[in-house]
Amino acid sequence: MASSTMITIEVDNVSYTDDVEPRLLLVQYLRERLGKTGTLIGCDTTNCGACTVHLDGVSVKSCTMFAVQADGHRVTTIEGLARDGKLAPMQRAFHECHALQCGFCTPGMIMQSASLLDENPHPSEQEIRDGLEGNLCRCTGYQNIVAAVQAVAEGTVSSDSDETETAGVA
């Protein structure tokens, strides 16, 4: 149990070299060792997606990987998504479409949504829903999350500086 391995991971553009137990999950490493608590843990069976981060630009569930498996790779968390003080379009879209309530699923949802559009920039509603299959939200009923992804795909999200007030309100 006590054996440990040296790993080097780039997280949100900073390189970290650490001694870790082989059993340490990536999500634990991010939260407990690096203090990246924006990535959350909602389950122990890889079903909820609250822990989704990007590994070399592709979304992964960080509760399903050991930290040692990320050795030599590049990880982006929700804390690293905003660049130069500007929110990423998907972050803005979640805000503008009221795609979050308690916010617990939100980091994972945003990471998954962003990577979904990387793969398919113009998805249909059904493709968006299917693409979010591995991320559970108990608050929003998903409709506004789908709307947020559509807004980014269609380029209707406001720029970071001019926050508009309503989005898709009846």
Place this chain on the structure above:
Amino acid sequence: MTTAEVGRARLRKEDAHLITGRSRYTDNITLPGMLHLAMVRSPFAHAKITSVDVAAAKSSPGVVAVLTGADVAAEQGSLPNAWPITPEQKAPAHPAIAVDEVAFAGEVVACIIARSAAAARDAVELVDVNYEELPVVLDLEEAAKDQVLAHPGLGTNKSATWVFDSGDAGTGKPIREALEGAEVLIERTFYQQRLIPSFMEPRSTVVDPTGEQITVWSATQIPHILRLMLALTLAIPESKVRVIAPDVGGGFGGKLQVTPEEAITVLAARHTGRPCKYTETRSESLMAAHHGRAQVQRLKLSATKEGIVTGLDVNLLADMGAYLGLVASGIPILGAFMYNSIYKFPAYRFECTNLFTNKAWTDAYRGAGRPEATFAIERMMDELAAELGLDPLQVRERNWIKHEEFPFTTVAGLEYDSGNYEAATAKALELFGYDALRAEQVRRRETNDPVQLGIGISTFTEMCGLAPSRVLGALNYAAGGWEHAQVRVLPTGNIEVVTGSSSHGQGHETAWSQLVADKLGVPFENVEVLHGDTQISQRGLDTYGSRSLTVGGMAVLAAADKVIEKAKVVAAHLMEASEDDIEFADGKFSVKGTDQSTALGEIALATFSAHNLPDGFEPNLDSDATFDPQNFSFPHGTHLAAIEVDTETGRVSIRKYVCVDDVGVVVNPLIVEGQVHGGLAQGIAQALYEEAVYDDAGTLVTGSFVDYLVPGAPDLPHYTTARTETPSTTNQLGAKGVGEAGTIASTPAIVNGVLDAVRHLGVKDIRMPCSPSRVWAALEEAKMTGGVR
């Protein structure tokens, strides 16, 4: 003021930190020297504990201490039930850690305290507990027979029986007459399956005992009630306990609880003198956090041949699980007042028996009693329509309370202040395209289409704004139903609002800012809302039962009104006018008939500096208000679902979902819409997906998200939502509450739709959740028993 804030779709203030990962959920908190807890849980549903050996665990690397039931029994009283619904109510003692018997699988039998979470978990395996298994009672109808007892020491499984009878007290005469002489009598039994609230944030508690006070951070809906209950059950003065509910990742009633794990974390911190954290795993959450629903409903409804309802008799068995939760015993009673729903009929009797079983305890889950009641009456209205060959809409229209009949006192004794069921229904029908869908349904039946179409209707009202304190008192609930708020105008003119009603996703900070911005004529951005910390918000009764706006929001408005009254006195003094001549509008106090005026901010500064105030005026411009509602509020709505059932596979899909909700005056349409969406998802989940299933030994089979089917994005439809607005007449804003509407209305809409699709094939009922296998089995059974075809 040019733009009114109330009614405006303001984007939420609370989003900024949540979308950037700067969230403050309890599990994110780390304190110096913090220890971690892991629970040893019973694998048996019912057993005597003959020994607990913790020696090996204690010497495991990293372990600091191990607590057993015996270690904490003297310090921790029974966990609380605050709602003794009858004076005779029975309840087993509920220790935080079991002492000599366990009554459900997952009950805590020991707690490991270690230097890391991993070390704590490793040591769980090393605790050696000897159990002597006892017989289990799991089924409600079996429990009612008292042959196997969940708690042998109690002598019965019955906790309490509670009766409401609209007729002569005791004789039961009107209901018997209604049923005996009925032209039509419908009898049905419905099963409300056990559901698990499944908030996405697992429960978590951090306790710091190192200061003058014990500080408790918890993922709870009820920081104030939790503080009181910890103080009472641990015999610590309230002033020595501070509870903070930081960001809370959903609750839905599931965090309206005082949990063993919270109490244990406090005890662990006290024993070690160091900060302690416990965060449950999802499997632990599913197994040991409280569940909801779990009722058997036996109903008799009488009516005339024209479909006019004449009476309703409800007999209910309610599963409390192994222990009485904080408000568990009162959940069926909240439902008791809603079985008559939006309908008027002369006779009603309700009886419920609360029973213990060897399953996880139950308690509030979104809607708490009202979804169960609404489901039953809406299913009965469809059964009545089918019996009489009427359109289900017609039956509803013939029985509902007409718009001009409000205020209306119902057979259950509530006074509905306002409502317009006609308008909501008309709007829903139009959005839905009812006639065209009915025509399509006929075509599909005629052509024997393997995919049949059903139309599900649910009209509903609910009781929000819990509650007038005197009503709660009459129902034996231990606490009141008021809420507290404070409004402080700071020297700069900015406003701080302190609210006892703290949110776990509902957007209070935004909504309260809107309320205060309008009321005091200040910019939305200049209002800051503080909540969720008993040190800051010293009084409160917290967030549940759609009471936030209608009680908590009204307290904020009442406090703001008092601020205006106070400021008027100062304004009159500063402008050397009579108080009667001072008018307040758009953030300015002016002297009638002159152009003299002074802004709220200037008065705030004057009261702060206090150089020139009226004699005896207390410096500073703050006010407190405690608001106790006069009545509940009664939002209502009409929900319509077009359901496709594949008769070859049993697969159910929702083709269209339309709902028109009337929640009175809306503060923020964006938030209201979001609440409706989330509510719909949970109600649809009950109809189609979710059920807590136990095996014969009492082990939870649906012990992870692999088996407990919280729906994902592909499982749910696009919702068409709209509103009508009939203001409440019992609060100053006219608001009614929205948190539970979607959940209450959608379950019966979906199930009515499923049955409507296959009723002509001889299917009479399908138990929830209407999974493909259940629907398919019902179709097969109908065929075998000579269904229509």
